[in-house]
Amino acid sequence: MKSLGIRQAKAHLSALVRAAANGECSLVTDNGKLVAMIAPPPKDHAQADGPAESVEAPKPLSDAAAFRQALLNPPYPLNLDF
Numbered sequence: 568m569k570s571l572g573i574r575q576a577k578a579h580l581s582a583l584v585r586a587a588a589n590g591e592c593s594l595v596t597d598n599g600k601l602v603a604m605i606a607p608p609p610k611d612h613a614q615a616d617g618p619a620e621s622v623e624a625p626k627p628l629s630d631a632a633a634f635r636q637a638l639l640n641p642p643y644p645l646n647l648d649f
Contacts, residue, residue, distance in 0.1 A: 568591070568593065569586075569591070569592075569593045569594065570593075570596055571583075571593060571594070571595055571596070572596055573595060573602070576605070583605050586605075587605050588607060589607075591607075592606040
């Protein structure tokens with residue numbers, strides 16, 4: 568496991584990412600304090616045999632929510648001078 572400063576990590580990021588793809592981990596430090604780790608992804612995410620997870624469609628608004636949205640977002644500018 569390598570330990571690099573932020574500047575070194577920035578200068579060699581592509582090499583660190585390639586190393587992570589090969590299973591190596593790298594520690595990134597800032598003034599000697601550990602701040603990050605560049606590591607390979609977990610095994611279950613690395614091998615995606617099936618299709619990507621589908622994102623669920625948003626729930627339809629209730630009648631009250633649709634009414635509130637229509638009141639607060641009129642299709643034309645509303646100038647109210649009180």
